[in-house]
Amino acid sequence: MIRNLLRYPSARAAIVILAVVAMLAAFGPSLAPHDPLAQDSSALLQGPSAAYWLGTDALGRDVFSRLLAGSTVSVLASLLSVSIGMLLGVVPGLLSVFLGKRFEWVSLRLIDALMMLPFLVFAIAMTAMLGNGLTQAMFAVGILITPAFFRVSRAAALSVANAEYIEAARLMGASTASTIRHHVVSKVLPAVAVSAASMTGACLSIVASLTFLGIGVVPPDPTWGGLLATDLSALYDRPFGPIAPALLIVATVWALNALADAMRDAGTQEQRA
Amino acid sequence: MTTLDNVVSLDRRARRAEPADPILSVNGLRIIAADGRELVRDMHFNLPRGGTLGIVGESGSGKSLTCRAILDVLPPGLSVASGSIRYRDVDLSRLDATSWRALRGVELSAVFQDPGSYLNPSIPVGRQLAEAIRANLKMQRKAARDRALDLLGRVGFADATAVYHQYPYELSGGMAQRVLIALAICAGPSLLIADEATTALDVTVQAEILALIDTLRREEGLTLILVSHDLAVVSQVCDHVIVMRSGEIVEAGSTREILHHPKSAYTRSLIDDHAVHPIAVNRPQSADAPQRVPILSVRGLHAGYGIRTVVQDIDLQVAPGEILGLIGETGSGKTTLLRTVLGLIPAATGAIELDGQRIDGLTGKPLRDLRRSGALQYVFQDPLRSLDPDLTIGASIAEGLYLREGRLGVSAIDASVTAALRAVGLEPELSTRLPRLLSGGQRQRAVIARALALEPKVLLLDEPVSALDAVNRLHVLKLLRRLADERGIAQIFISHDLGSVAGIADRVAVLYRGQVVETGPAGALLANPSHPYTRKLLDSAPRLAVAAPATRSLFTVY
């Protein structure tokens, strides 16, 4: 699969971008040339310079340092949200196919209900009312993306549930658990991996939206979305300010989407071969 | 496109008056794939007006591609590299889209295999028929409706109005093919191409559809190209036959010539497929054999789905070493019967006994224990679909062994897998391969090996050879017969292929509308059927239209 994946130029580009982002997330804060919270009142709203590569914000803080420092939180938050969504979605999605009509009906209605919630508004409400913090935000986003994982794993499981090899296993006396373990999981995982990649991108964008609104992360702690918010409020003074954080977000989300697309294509190619 | 305009505006009766010149001529046709592979080479024929041409060949021989090239509907990536296709005096390779539209339906039309898929699933079939009539004959809405109803009647629907409003998924394969035929003739075309139009239909339905095509051909004065993998189907309808293989013409000539004096070995092998008993294994005549205690017996069985009873009052026994052939068409309840025996469908009433033990009504642990014992094994119709594509052949065979005796060591299971593969004539090295890397014949043996590894007492086989070519079919049938004779494995063998059943089975049961209408020793029953349905089934089976030599047995089918 990996070798197939590398045949796609977009996948290669995506992997390079994601490697850079991973580095930023791991070492960003220690690489920052300035203290991301330090204010330099002699240099407010400056353009790029040798001292401040991306200029300074309204409080005289180094934008580049804040961008690096904010990487860890932004990336981790989206990864954790996806993990929560996967945890809550994948297993029930699988079981909804195999555990009988009653469980199926109930789980489907619960997932339907989650899908009817107004996404960002609900995330905001949940985060704010549970105490405005990153953990609450991740939890809210994780719950709200649960249906995506439920649907993907259910669809993949459904497509094999009536396969003859599943029936063959049952006719040899295999239990439901053993059937799922041996025959279903391997069919479901690729689909889940694909949607995990694209959902990580979506979560990054959502978490950025939340922090942009001041939800989840409280200023002055830097995040990519938060940086955008401060840059946006100073748009008239530094019209190019938001470009760096926006580019970073867009590049990462694009890379994750491209990776997901390439994984899907490589998967279908493999099936055909 | 002045020539085409001339053609289209010609008076049809005037055109039909001169049968000598060809209506369709194909010359040096070469079809290539996007990567340059040649799929059809130097295909050529002249088809006179009112003629009937059969094109025969196995899948991949290029017969269907030729038809699609004539209709200009080649699959994406394929193209006509050279050669000409002329319809009357029009060179079809030079037509633009508008002229094609004027030609299709009105002059050329076609029906295909898997007819249901050629109808839009979201629109009632009558409306699709009326739509084609309006598009091609420029009729008013109401007139088109009336003509559609009339046509549905002509293709054999007693209740045309009901069919008019039905959706494709509500139609059986035979019904869908009738609709497709109505669509094909709705604008009075001159040339009809029937591409595997009866493939995958039941024999009785196949016979009806062939008769319908032949009748309409005579009534409408159609020129016909009938494409089939089955020489018998073609020989019943067509005057001329082209035999194709690997994209080339192997042999061509009149049907009589081809059947009586085949020049190529390939054509002879096609004829032999039909003329000879598929299996010449020496099988013990169960009529002479002493009566044995049945290992599996079904008494007074009723079963179905929900309130719908599919099989009724079934009584069947099979003894160790005996093969019971179960014959019946789609919907006759063969598969339901097997699934009930396997405990996948609950039996409504009646008893199923395996080795003297009641096995109907088992659930939970007793059922699982029965299944893990491996005494009763099932072989699916399509081996590729019944093997997990992600597991190696060895792993698939070992699964049942692990389930039965997880405590058994890995080496013991490996030994059993190897033994099972050897028993079906496969190299043990194949156990590390994935199913898709095996040939069709190897896969079917692998599936039998999976069943065999558990040392079954009874083997239930659902159309185990229908997907195989003649050679592999014979091998697998011989293998099954040997398993019965040498290991005493009782078998119930479902097939629509009377030849296979005749060759392998000791006894035969005929299933019709959920009931066993006739049962008896294979030879006697098939030679001298007593039930009218069995007779119809035997008569419907396509056979070569050549006069039968006296020595040939009755079972000249397939």
Add this chain to the structure above:
Amino acid sequence: MTPALQQGAQVVQLRHARAAARFVRSTLSIAVPVFLVATLITFLLGVVSGLDPAAGIAGDAASPEIIARIRADLGLDQPIALQYLQWMGQLLRGDLGTSWFNGISASELIAQRLPISLSIAGMALLMGLVFGTGLGLVAGVRSGTRIDRAITLFAAIVSSLPPFVVAFGLILVFSLWLGWLPSSGYVPFSEDPAGWLAAIGIPAVALSVDVVADLARQLRTGLVSALSENYVTGAVVRGLSRRRILFVHVLRNAAGPALTVVALRVPMLIGGAVVTEAIFNMPGMGKLAADSALRGDVPVVQGTLVVSIVLILACNLCVNVLLGVLQPAARRRS
């Protein structure tokens, strides 16, 4: 009409009526539980938050007895199940409760702001449908060509843009550089239709890009796979025109998944309005929800959520009906 046909038509009418009844029943049997669960989640959110207005209303110096009396007045001392039933009962009568913050009824607060959110979300949906369908059609019909690749690339890039980034880009171009459109504020349609359009222009475009990208991609995929179906070959062989095959036969079957994707996007549209409203400084429902959430005004938050849920549910029901009309076969089979 022949008698036979007439009779057939009656049979069909009866069958259609039965199918419609079955459809309504199955739709309700899904919509009602989903509504109940979604509102239950909303209600529980308030309970779990542990927020309590009593102390705030009573003031800092209030004695525990006074707080307890206020709690009793508000019904907060009753079991949660009873509170839920009361809340649901009020909900069904259209009473969304009263703001803990300023004592104004939640319905009134929401009614003031709903037109803004509806304008933006509705316009975004409309633009998404129009442009998404257009691009998807072109890409699907011309699949493999340069224009298809351009559209696919556009969709890929656009769908990796968070709406607020798009909004910022549009502000930069259309407000700051070109000065064509305002970058904040809202004008009611009844006062000045042109001003209304200008005000919601950028927010709606920003919100619609995701719908455009999703719809275009899904429609393209659906068209490409539908175009390779046998029934298309059948229609070609029957002599139907390309246009008729595309619009009558193919689009009908390809539109299903595309419509479903649009339905899935509606919660994002209604929920996403909160960001655009914040950027453009519009007093919409999303902003109301966010502000109320941040100050712990539980009834207002719950009210906005319930109204949003009802809107989303209604959109989904519409899509379901449309799907049923487009693909009756699929409906009856399921």
